[in-house]
Amino acid sequence: MRNRIGIVVGCILIMLWCLLPVAWVISLSFKSEAAITNGSPGFFPADGAGAGWDNYRAVWENDQFRRAILNSIGISLIATMLSVIVATLAAYAIARLEFRGKKAVLTIALAIAMFPVVSLVGPLFDMWRAVGLYDTWPGLIIPYMSFTLPLAIWTLSAFFREIPWEMEQAAQVDGATSWQAFRKVIVPLAAPGVFTAAILTFFFAWNDFVFGISLTSTENARPIPASLSFFVGSDPFNRPASLLAAGAVIATIPIVVIVLIFQRKIVAGLTSGAVKG
Amino acid sequence: MSTVTAPVKPKAVVSDRSRAETRLGQKLVAPAIVLMLLVTAFPMLRALYLSTFDYALTAPDERDFVGVRNYLTALTDPLFWQTTGITVLYMVVTVAIELVIGFAFALVMHRVVFARGVIRTSILIPYGIITVVSGFAWQFAFSFQNGFVNGWLPFVADDFNWFGQTGSAVAAIMVSEIWKTTPFMSLLLLAGLAQVSEDMIEAAKVDGATWTQRLTKVILPNMRAAIMVAVLFRALDAYRIFDNIFVMTAGAQKTESISFLTYRQTIEQFQLGMGSALSVLLFLSVLVVAFAIVKLFRVDLAQARQEA
Incomplete structure (x- = not known):
């Protein structure tokens, strides 16, 4: 009985931990701009200091913000798709296969997962400007692919190990080549794993900030995290907190939707990828 | 007369089939390898090359070879050591706190029988949220003008400016970092916890072990590999801390990390030579940290991957 209460309390604490800051951002997004400028401490908007949907309307009518959302969705989706295929x-x-260099692949993937991203922005900045990739979609898609590959490879190889070998061999006995066995037997079985890897990859691309601020200069390719951080408003010393909060809420909606639909798969992917590998 | 024949090493029989397998295997991994190296190894080599020049983008024609002078300048500058120190502080404090809270969360999630989906969904929200958004949320929460933290904490004055001095600003940054990444830690630990056999825990219970004894003598030793991997991953991630600092203080009040210093030199001040030298130093220091953690805690990655 005592144990049961402990777990209920624990669950409440976990949910408070996870959701309180989210509730705070939502609450902040309903404070009016005037209230923010004059200072309005407290968790909830004070009486008469509420803004209704004004902040959301203002953010949505901002061309730069809309463009950033579009950039983020496009870049993240393309990077995810290409990265998952590779x-x-x-x-x-x-x-599945025994071949020379297998260990090297895993070592490289591990090394890249731990790579300090910031140490690349200088040379990449220089290179991308030389080859014309600076401030373009491919200029961000390529680094996103490279940095999501390790996670995707781990998660996927963990899933692939669970797939029954015999089915592939059966196909080969029946006369299929290695390639046919891969395409016709393994791909349908592996689809759920591929899907999980895609979600994790998308999260990474959506979250990226370092490449987003250093490899773009205009709204041409600037993704949403970078755009939010550069959003200053009329008074540079007092950032428009409630507008930013509204933008943050909009930027978080895709993540929440994905989490709500796929929570079981994401947890399975995260744990199998990192621990079982 | 006995003749000793040297044991003939059987020549590895390479069948057509295994040769074909090798060829297919290498073909399949090639695109991934090329992509990963294109964006890491190649720029890193370029950084190594650029770091030997006094080279600023503001004056691209005045590129002078200076050898290791950039490295000497960086390594003798107290700013470099101060940012490295604060980075290590971020890493040690956040990972230690995350480990404790994450483990508590994992214990609860492991035992929970109801509302699993709700708990799982909540724990994934901080994981999925953009770090920049987390930084903003906490920056405004700590703000004395529009936040709520000062009002809720009894021992803090209402007009206390968290971002006015190093200590409290660092604490605010750490709160944002810990909030966002504890769920990841707890999920990794949950996976480790699931691998500890229930029979062993039950056996210890029958033998009269208390809860603390079961935890320290049975559960923790058996999930050592999972804990070590979680610590290694998170520590290296924390060592690269950048987003939260950029959003919350922009490096003011000496909250700058080594990543932030490198970024500022290259992108904001266009000092590609010096920035490249810092990039190389950052890369080397991550290697040192990774090596130290693997050696110090004897992390066995193969064991963690259940290959041993």
Whole structure:
């Protein structure tokens, strides 16, 4: 009985921890701009200091913000798709085939997962300007792919190891080549794993900030985190907190939707990828 | 007369089939390798090359070879050591706190039988949220003008400016970092916890072990590998801390991390030579941290991947 109460209290604490700051951002997004300028401490908007949907309307009518949302969605989706295709090929080879250099692949993937991203922005900035990729979509898609590949390869090879071997062998006995066995048997079985890897990859691309601020200069390719951080408003010394909060809420909606629909898959992917590998 | 014949090493029989397998395997991993190296190894080598020049983008024609002078300048500058120190502080404090809270969360999630989906959904929200958004949320929460933290904490004056001095600003940054990444830590630990056999815990219970004894003698030693991997991943991630600092203080009040210093030199001040030298130093220091953690805690990655 005592144990039961402990777990209920624990659950409440976890939910408070996770959701209180989110509730705070939502609450902040309903404070009026005037109230923010004059100072309005407290969790909830004071009486008469509420803004209704004004902040959301203002953010949504801001061209730069709308463009940033579009950039983020486009860049993240393309990077996710390409990264998952490349990672699926590699993970299949790692989980199923014996070949020279397998260890090297895993070592490189591990090393890249730990790479200090900031140390690349200088040379990349220089290179991208030289080849015309600076401030373009591909200029961000390429680094996002490179940095999501390790996570995708780990998650996928973990999933691929669970797939029954015999089915592939059966296909090969029936006369299928290695490639046919891969395409016709393994791909349908692996689809759930591929999907999980895609979600984790999308989260990374959506969250990225370092590349977003250093490899773009205009709204041409600037993604949403960078755009939020550069959003200053009329008074540079007092940032428009409630407008930013409204923008932050909008930027978080896709994440919340994905989490709500796929929570079970994401947890499975995170734990299998990192611990079981 | 006995002849000793040297044991003939059987020549590895390379069948057509295994050769084909090798070829297919290498073909399948090639795109991934090329992509990963294109954006990391190649720029890193370029950074190594650029770091030997006195080279600023504001004056691209005046590029002078200076050898290791950039490194000497960086390593003798107290700013470099101060930012490295604060980075290590961020890493040690956040990972230690996350480990404790994350483990508590994992214990609760492991035992919970009801509302699993709700708990799982809540714990994934901080994980999925953009770090920049987390930084803003906490910056405004700590703000004395529009926040609520000062009002809620009994021992803090209402007009206390958290971002006015190093200590409290660092604490605010750490809160944002810890909030966002504890869920990740707890999920990794939850996976480790699931691998501890229930029978062993039950056996210890039958033998009269108290809860604390079961925790320290049975559960923790058996999930050592998972804990070590979680610490390694999070520590290296924390060492690269950048987003929260950029959003919350922009490096003011000596809250600057080594990543932030490198960024500022290259992108804001266009000092590609000096910035590249700092990039190389940052890369090397991450290697040192990774090596130290692996050696210090004897992390066995193969064991964690259940290959051993």
